[in-house]
Amino acid sequence: MTYKETLIPLETAQSYVLERITKANPIAINIRDALGLTLAQDVTSPENIPPFRNTASDGYALRSTDTLGASKDSPVSLEVVATIAAGDNIDPQLGSMQSARIMTGAPIPADADSVIMVEDTSPDPEVEGNVLVYKEVRPGDSVREAGSDVEEGQVVLLAGTKITPAAIGVLASLGYKKVPVFPRAKVAVISTGSELTESAEPLRRAMIRDSNRPALLSAITGSGFEAYDLGIVPDDKEALETAFKEAASNYDAIVTSGGVSVGDFDLTKQVLKDLSGGEMRWMQVAIKPAKPFAFGLIEGTPLFGLPGNPVSALVSFELFARPAILKMMGSPQPFRPLLKATLVDEIRRNRDGKVHFLRASYHSVDGELRVSIKAGQMSHMLSQMASSNCLLVVPEGEIFEAGERLPIIPLEQAG
Numbered sequence: 001m002t003y004k005e006t007l008i009p010l011e012t013a014q015s016y017v018l019e020r021i022t023k024a025n026p027i028a029i030n031i032r033d034a035l036g037l038t039l040a041q042d043v044t045s046p047e048n049i050p051p052f053r054n055t056a057s058d059g060y061a062l063r064s065t066d067t068l069g070a071s072k073d074s075p076v077s078l079e080v081v082a083t084i085a086a087g088d089n090i091d092p093q094l095g096s097m098q099s100a101r102i103m104t105g106a107p108i109p110a111d112a113d114s115v116i117m118v119e120d121t122s123p124d125p126e127v128e129g130n131v132l133v134y135k136e137v138r139p140g141d142s143v144r145e146a147g148s149d150v151e152e153g154q155v156v157l158l159a160g161t162k163i164t165p166a167a168i169g170v171l172a173s174l175g176y177k178k179v180p181v182f183p184r185a186k187v188a189v190i191s192t193g194s195e196l197t198e199s200a201e202p203l204r205r206a207m208i209r210d211s212n213r214p215a216l217l218s219a220i221t222g223s224g225f226e227a228y229d230l231g232i233v234p235d236d237k238e239a240l241e242t243a244f245k246e247a248a249s250n251y252d253a254i255v256t257s258g259g260v261s262v263g264d265f266d267l268t269k270q271v272l273k274d275l276s277g278g279e280m281r282w283m284q285v286a287i288k289p290a291k292p293f294a295f296g297l298i299e300g301t302p303l304f305g306l307p308g309n310p311v312s313a314l315v316s317f318e319l320f321a322r323p324a325i326l327k328m329m330g331s332p333q334p335f336r337p338l339l340k341a342t343l344v345d346e347i348r349r350n351r352d353g354k355v356h357f358l359r360a361s362y363h364s365v366d367g368e369l370r371v372s373i374k375a376g377q378m379s380h381m382l383s384q385m386a387s388s389n390c391l392l393v394v395p396e397g398e399i400f401e402a403g404e405r406l407p408i409i410p411l412e413q414a415g
């Protein structure tokens, strides 16, 4: 047996995975549950927003021609014939030199072409019930026309749009209760390894606590997917087979950690090979960390076999599982946008044919992003990742000077 490895470029590995992911069937979902999901169809507006002509300011609705020549020193006096609050369905007639007191959002009388803000008026001390106007207004001042935001029949949200709080607001304003989206993926998480426990008791030698499962479950929730905890499965072929089969029939995707390297008990990849009918790929990706990775479909359900080392598992999730599951959920842009940041210190690395994803922190100084790496970069050093907010992408090379700019992948942080 030979272990000579061929490293696959990251992009090739990512394409291999993404090509095998199909979008889920759309469903109609309550708009309040739709945040972060991708719209499956265009949404057309059945009505105008605003639905009627209304005022953008508290003030007086009037005919603009009545204010010609008005100034601080020479105000014009208008009779106030009505008061219109938001929600009042009235349309008082306004004759020449007449106005209506009006509140923001209230319908503008048909006879008025503009509204003067209350700050540019005062009660007329000489004529009870009149208002002094200190400024000329132009037709349309403070007027919000019907349909000025959205016109009836207009496509207001395109298929493929990620649903934001603003999109939910638009849907609510149009009276939609449900919206067609790609559903949130149900993602099962399994930790593999006979050395794992979740007990709080003192550890016996050779055992460690399972950190990957809680970390991956929260990465899944944080990505907007539904996370399901399927526990720890020991390095046992039958137990793994049973767990993977059950997960494949009940969930949309499976994320495992461990068992994808070359150890005698690295069984994940073997079991995946059997269950996928050979339609799987075990790869050595040209990246560090997260070099080993297995991917296959078990009866159509993708299984992401992430490496066991805790940092590697999270980086592998970020680079493979997250974009693939986002694609399943209809996202047209499943990769996080890369930013560029300036190195605070020199970085040295070895030439090994891999792109390195270093755990790092970035912050903004006078509008420029600066990035510095953490001290511990081995793939078991999860504590260093815990205080990072990005991955610094370091290409093949040896020395990168302070002041050079390199890409970073910002990672979501709590709070």
Ligand SMILES: Nc1nc2c(c(=O)[nH]1)N[C@H]1C(S)=C(S)[C@@H](COP(=O)(O)OP(=O)(O)OC[C@H]3O[C@@H](n4cnc5c(N)ncnc54)[C@H](O)[C@@H]3O)O[C@H]1N2
Pocket: 191, 192, 193, 195, 196, 208, 209, 210, 211, 212, 213, 257, 258, 259, 260, 261, 262, 263, 266, 290, 291, 292, 306, 307, 308, 309, 310, 312, 379
């Ligand atoms: N001879 C070689 N050995 C290794 C290679 C290699 O190329 N040749 N690659 C190394 C790299 S890189 C990685 S990454 C790991 C991946 O190994 P596996 O995916 O098979 O994972 P395990 O062997 O099961 O575990 C690795 C490491 O991580 C710990 N672990 C596993 N699961 C958890 C968990 N749920 N919570 C916390 N820690 C976990 C486990 O105890 C091991 O220490 O292989 C290298 N070896």
Ligand code: MOO
Pocket: 287, 288, 289, 290, 291, 292, 307, 309, 312, 379, 380
């Ligand atoms: O590539 Mo392994 O994923 O560094 O530790």
